[in-house]
Amino acid sequence: MKKIAILGSTGSIGVSTLDVVDKHPEMFQVVALTAGTNLELLKTQIEKFSPVLVSVLTAEHAAQLDRMLSGKKPQIMHGVEGLIAAATAPDATMVVAAIVGAAGLVPTAAAISAGKDVALANKETLVTAGHLIMDLVQEKGVNLYPVDSEHCAVFQSLVGHRKEDVSRLILTASGGPFWSWSSEKVAGATINDALNHPNWSMGKKISIDSATMMNKGLEVIEARWLFDIPVDRIAVHIHPQSIIHSMVEYLDGSVMAQLGMPDMKGPIAYALTYPARIPAGVKPLDLTSLSGLTFHRPDPLRFPALDLAYQAARSGESMPAVMNAANEIAVEAFLSGRIGFAAIPVAIEKTMELHEPHALRTFEEVLEADRFGRRTARKVLKFEE
Structure with a gap:
């Protein structure tokens, strides 16, 4: 029985994680959940999974949640103190770090410091503090499992191979809703245009990052730290079908790729159970139904944010x-x-x-x-x- 804490349980990754957990109650127990302001969904999660600790954004939200719950209640905390308490919950053996943005750094670092294995879905933790986090991972002897589909794909494509034989990493990107738009049309995109991702169902912030391709830039920096590969050996290819989730090119010209339907439950389940694999509710990939797999170089005029991320990484x-x-x-x-x-x-x-x-x-x-x-x-x- 693996006991897990989920930081960001009401976001898209948190919801998908709980879906995987729900399919395998004999394997997982939820001990802590954190959320921001979506108290209705958090209430439902509490009633279903019975965590011993939950944390919300503010003291007012904590009081409101307490009034919403009946019967046996978990300990309710709030703010950064609550996030750290959840990340370091004594019973937790793994922490799913799924808080969006730089707010995920402190609780993720706390989890590692407490000796917890981490399933990392918060890319900003490594973007902002990659060297400190990786040093801490090594010092504490914990495992850091990538949950982003691209990094999970690289992780899987490296298994059984020597790091010194790696030529480069190739991160695939859907291109978001604008990969075929002109730069002039992109400049006038509306909020709804930018949120209308063709392949993935994600939260608003990451959807906008996907539309600007900053999300891929953040992933380049994350990959640099996760896999200890110089940033100039990490390429980005637009792959609109989102079937190949990323690749590793080796010195002999071989390319290893991980394929699957665009569904985050796959990489989440792999992170939770590595090296084992379990059914996660992901639809099997039918290769015969695909009309083709295509790849394109990102256009810097349409996606200047990607170049800015590379510049930041080089600086x-x-x-x-x-x-x-x-x-x-x-x-x-x-x-x-x-x-x-x-x-x-x-x-x-x-x-x-x-x-x-x-x-x-x-x-x-x-x-x-x-x-x-x-x-x-x-x-x-x-x-x-």
Whole structure:
């Protein structure tokens, strides 16, 4: 029986994780859940899975959730303290880190420090603090299993092969809703246009990141740390069918790929049970029904955010954390209707230009770089502090 804590249980990854857990009650027990403000869904999850600890965004949300529950209740906490408590729950043997954005860094680091294995769906943790996290993983002797479909595919394509034989990693990208649009048309995209992902059902923030291809840029940086591969040996190919989830090219020209239907329950289940495999409710792939598998190079005019991520990765040090923070502010501004779609990469680039990269030696220094990025992006966008 594997006992798990899920950070971000009401998001798309959290919901899919609980779906996998529900299919195998003999294998998993949920001991802790965290959510933001979706109390109705969290209430349903609590009633179904009976965690001993839950955490929500604020004290007001905690009080409201307490009023919504009846009978035996879990311990209800809130804020960063609650996230850390869930991430370090004594009974938990694995933590699913599925909080969106830089907010996932502190609880994920706490889980690793507490000796928990982590199924990582929060790419910003490695984007902002990759060297610190990987050093901590090694120090504590824990396992870090990638949940992003691309990194899970690379992970599977590396099994049984020597790292020194790897030529490059090839991360595939759906291209989102705009891969075939002109750059002029992309510039005028609406919120609904950007949220209309053709293949994946995801939360709003990651859907916008997919539309700008910043999501793929973040994944490039994440892959650099997960697999200890220089960023210039990590390529991105647009693959609109989302059937090949990523590939590893070896020195002899061989390419290993992982294929499957676009369904996050597959990589989630693999992370939860590695090296075993279990039925996860993913529809089998029927290759005979496919009309073709195609690949394209990303167009930098349509997707400037991808190049910005590569620039941040090459700069290193504090720049990825600042870039990520600026992206979060810009995406939030777009989703609230305060800026247009084309303004997202512009705000990120201007924020990066105003930052002088410096070494990050502690998680507090990472958080300060994140705060700088947010402050600067707001100034660039002329928002009031």
